[in-house]
Amino acid sequence: MKGKRIAAAFLSLVMAAGLAACGGGGAGSSAGSQAAPNSQAASSSAGSTAKKLTIWAWDDTFNVKAANEAKAAYAKIDPDVSVNVVSMAQNDIVAKLNTAFESGNVDGMPNIVLIEDYRIQNYLKSYPDALSDLSDVTKPEKFMAYKLKTMTQDGKVYGVPFDSGVACVFYRTDLIQKAGYKDADMQDLTWDKFIEIGKAVKAKTGKAMLSVDPSDLGLIRMMMQSAGKWYVDASGKADIAGNAALKEALTIYKKMQTEGITVTASGWDAGVAAVNGAKVATAVNGCWYASSIKKASDQSGKWAVASFPKMTNVANSVNATNCGGASWYVIDKVPGKDTAKDFLSKTFASDTALLDSLCKDISLVSTYQDAVSGQNVGAPDAFFSNQPIYKNWIEWTKKIPAVNYGTSTYDIESKMTEAVQSIVKGASVDDTLKNTQTEVEGILSAAG
Amino acid sequence: MNQTAVAEKEKRPVPRAGEGPGGTGRHTLGTRLNRWGWAFALLSIVLISIFVFAPMVGALVMSFQTGKGVNAHFGGLTNYARLFSDRTVATALSNTLIYLVVQVPIMLILALILSVILNDRNLKGRTFFRVAIFLPCITSLVSYSLIMKNIFSNDGIFNQMLIHTGLPPILWTTDAFWARILIIIAITWRWTGYNMIFYLSGMQGIEPSIYEAAEIDGANAVTKFTRITVPLLKPVILFTTITSTIGTLQLFDEVQNITQGGPANGTVTISQYIYNLCFKYTPNFGYACAVAFIVVVLILLLSMVQMKVGGKENQ
Numbered sequence: 001m002k003g004k005r006i007a008a009a010f011l012s013l014v015m016a017a018g019l020a021a022c023g024g025g026g027a028g029s030s031a032g033s034q035a036a037p038n039s040q041a042a043s044s045s046a047g048s049t050a051k052k053l054t055i056w057a058w059d060d061t062f063n064v065k066a067a068n069e070a071k072a073a074y075a076k077i078d079p080d081v082s083v084n085v086v087s088m089a090q091n092d093i094v095a096k097l098n099t100a101f102e103s104g105n106v107d108g109m110p111n112i113v114l115i116e117d118y119r120i121q122n123y124l125k126s127y128p129d130a131l132s133d134l135s136d137v138t139k140p141e142k143f144m145a146y147k148l149k150t151m152t153q154d155g156k157v158y159g160v161p162f163d164s165g166v167a168c169v170f171y172r173t174d175l176i177q178k179a180g181y182k183d184a185d186m187q188d189l190t191w192d193k194f195i196e197i198g199k200a201v202k203a204k205t206g207k208a209m210l211s212v213d214p215s216d217l218g219l220i221r222m223m224m225q226s227a228g229k230w231y232v233d234a235s236g237k238a239d240i241a242g243n244a245a246l247k248e249a250l251t252i253y254k255k256m257q258t259e260g261i262t263v264t265a266s267g268w269d270a271g272v273a274a275v276n277g278a279k280v281a282t283a284v285n286g287c288w289y290a291s292s293i294k295k296a297s298d299q300s301g302k303w304a305v306a307s308f309p310k311m312t313n314v315a316n317s318v319n320a321t322n323c324g325g326a327s328w329y330v331i332d333k334v335p336g337k338d339t340a341k342d343f344l345s346k347t348f349a350s351d352t353a354l355l356d357s358l359c360k361d362i363s364l365v366s367t368y369q370d371a372v373s374g375q376n377v378g379a380p381d382a383f384f385s386n387q388p389i390y391k392n393w394i395e396w397t398k399k400i401p402a403v404n405y406g407t408s409t410y411d412i413e414s415k416m417t418e419a420v421q422s423i424v425k426g427a428s429v430d431d432t433l434k435n436t437q438t439e440v441e442g443i444l445s446a447a448g
Numbered sequence: 449m450n451q452t453a454v455a456e457k458e459k460r461p462v463p464r465a466g467e468g469p470g471g472t473g474r475h476t477l478g479t480r481l482n483r484w485g486w487a488f489a490l491l492s493i494v495l496i497s498i499f500v501f502a503p504m505v506g507a508l509v510m511s512f513q514t515g516k517g518v519n520a521h522f523g524g525l526t527n528y529a530r531l532f533s534d535r536t537v538a539t540a541l542s543n544t545l546i547y548l549v550v551q552v553p554i555m556l557i558l559a560l561i562l563s564v565i566l567n568d569r570n571l572k573g574r575t576f577f578r579v580a581i582f583l584p585c586i587t588s589l590v591s592y593s594l595i596m597k598n599i600f601s602n603d604g605i606f607n608q609m610l611i612h613t614g615l616p617p618i619l620w621t622t623d624a625f626w627a628r629i630l631i632i633i634a635i636t637w638r639w640t641g642y643n644m645i646f647y648l649s650g651m652q653g654i655e656p657s658i659y660e661a662a663e664i665d666g667a668n669a670v671t672k673f674t675r676i677t678v679p680l681l682k683p684v685i686l687f688t689t690i691t692s693t694i695g696t697l698q699l700f701d702e703v704q705n706i707t708q709g710g711p712a713n714g715t716v717t718i719s720q721y722i723y724n725l726c727f728k729y730t731p732n733f734g735y736a737c738a739v740a741f742i743v744v745v746l747i748l749l750l751s752m753v754q755m756k757v758g759g760k761e762n763q
Contacts, residue, residue, distance in 0.1 A: 094728065095727035101517065102733060126519060127518060215712055265622070266601070421712040421714070442533055446527070
């Protein structure tokens with residue numbers, strides 16, 4: 001009996017050890033897999049034989065393609081560096097950045113990451129050492145000022161500006177003509193005129209003028225910025241209740257819905273599907289949206305581009321604004337920082353030939369000053385009725401009013417979507433905005 | 449051959465605990481077993497402390513911190529105070545409660561009815577139906593959500609069918625009311641079979657003679673269901689109610705994948721709001737932890753209520 005008991009004890013000990021080993025092994029292996037890209041990066045910092053860089057971006061038709069072209073260009077400069085471009089949904093990139101920066105553990109993070117301009121202020125303020133100072137890579141005089149402003153903190157430049165988010169009206173020339181309007185009518189629009197044309201389009205062709213996503217207020221953001229306003233003011237304080245531009249934007253937004261010229265689409269893919277599926281006559285968005293419109297190759301030659309409509313009832317509103325746009329950043333603690341800086345400085349921060357071919361391939365409107373004179377920039381685009389679209393975009397980019405995006409654009413936007421829905425359903429604009437102001441102040445004070 | 453072997457085995461004296469030569473008395477053995485028991489339990493106690501309790505305490509501490517990133521500092525009850533003025537918390541809570549109050553009863557009653565039907569020995573092909581109804585719950589949450597999103601999108605199959613039959617399409621994903629209905633349809637489809645399996649196995653434990661006696665006394669199907677099946681299944685029903693309630697309070701995958709909480713937070717749940725605060729917006733982990741503790745309090749309260757209603761004598 002005694003022997004048996006000892007045997008049993010021994011066996012159970014072995015089992016327990018096995019269990020512990022299992023647990024430990026599991027943790028170890030998962031850490032191992034997470035560290036994999038990092039160990040590649042680590043070898044690059046060693047700087048001897050195989051140097052590796054990882055880049056994260058999110059749009060396969062746009063910035064991922066750009067990263068891949070930069071990779072090809074850099075391969076000619078330094079063939080020893082193998083660059084790995086990873087395409088990942090922007091939400092996932094943001095989630096991973098948030099976790100990595102908050103925990104201070106950058107295992108598995110890329111060397112170079114694309115971050116949207118709306119979000120960068122938060123990262124720079126909340127995690128000052130997370131991103132590398134790229135002042136020696138990005139020459140301020142070479143880039144457009146409104147873009148640089150978003151990534152400058154205490155006189156240091158933390159990113160390499162990538163695309164302009166200059167907004168415009170993409171419109172179907174055939175549908176507009178069917179509605180009884182000419183291309184000339186589409187130039188330098190006001191929103192009143194836009195709605196008037198929209199009603200004619202709806203009546204004559206049965207198609208909607210525009211698709212709207214109740215959870216995405218890009219349109220309202222664009223309208224606000226066209227008047228030099230944002231959810232926050234220049235000092236970063238909530239600017240909702242007394243914001244005349246926001247109020248007018250909401251009024252226009254509501255009017256478009258009540259006039260029945262919009263169709264609702266939930267999410268990005270549904271919005272693109274509405275455009276590619278010829279359900280709408282226009283798309284009002286950043287110029288980067290062109291690559292998505294071009295996916296419907298059967299519609300080539302039927303599209304044209306016009307400047308962003310202005311708001312007649314707001315004094316400072318101009319026919320130019322911005323939507324989105326992003327820039328490249330280097331994560332400081334990921335080994336291989338110097339290779340990453342070298343990569344950026346020799347591609348996106350200086351290579352005009354690369355930027356010019358990107359202009360042709362992905363309709364990139366670069367914010368690099370010298371790229372403005374590239375030969376593809378003046379070229380007509382067959383898809384857009386042979387318009388010199390890049391030249392137009394660059395002209396409009398220069399007129400974009402600069403605003404302070406603050407640290408919490410998307411937190412605020414989430415509150416705003418609720419406000420917009422209740423306003424569309426008939427609630428008073430003033431009362432709703434007053435309530436939202438209080439909530440946004442709560443968000444901003446918590447940001448400390 | 450076999451029978452004799454068994455018989456021989458039975459003749460052999462079986463040593464019992466405390467009677468064998470090694471047994472030195474009940475008391476000592478008891479404590480010794482006790483010690484071993486604790487040794488076994490210790491392993492799980494240590495593991496659960498490290499991986500569950502420690503993070504819980506960490507979260508509680510974190511919920512008192514305000515500010516983001518390097519600016520985080522002790523802020524007392526600031527986060528908890530903000531909960532009361534944050535309307536998204538209210539929206540998320542009310543959405544979660546709508547799912548809870550509407551979906552859980554529908555699902556459980558449906559599961560109960562289905563299990564009664566499928567427990568009928570005379571039903572042909574009942575194995576097939578059991579498998580068919582159970583099958584949804586082995587599909588991955590994300591993939592089924594994406595399929596639901598596809599079917600019910602504004603120009604999806606379901607709306608195409610409506611249009612072809614001459615009915616107006618329903619704006620499933622862009623109208624808050626219908627989006628909530630869609631979420632309820634989705635989770636009911638996914639989880640009804642899961643709960644049905646508990647009821648079915650519970651019914652296997654009910655003595656058939658009880659039903660026979662009831663039949664002799666002239667009870668009809670409804671009476672048998674309400675007077676025999678439901679009371680005898682009470683512990684199982686209580687169990688499924690509690691697990692479904694907890695599951696609904698933690699609802700995340702479906703909403704995240706089908707509507708992303710939209711339109712305009714119309715379907716957002718508490719779990720999703722916590723996720724958004726951490727990973728979608730400017731990260732604010734302190735406030736997210738404070739919101740998470742609402743869920744803890746809610747689950748505690750609701751489970752206590754259900755235990756009271758379910759009655760303790762049945763456990």
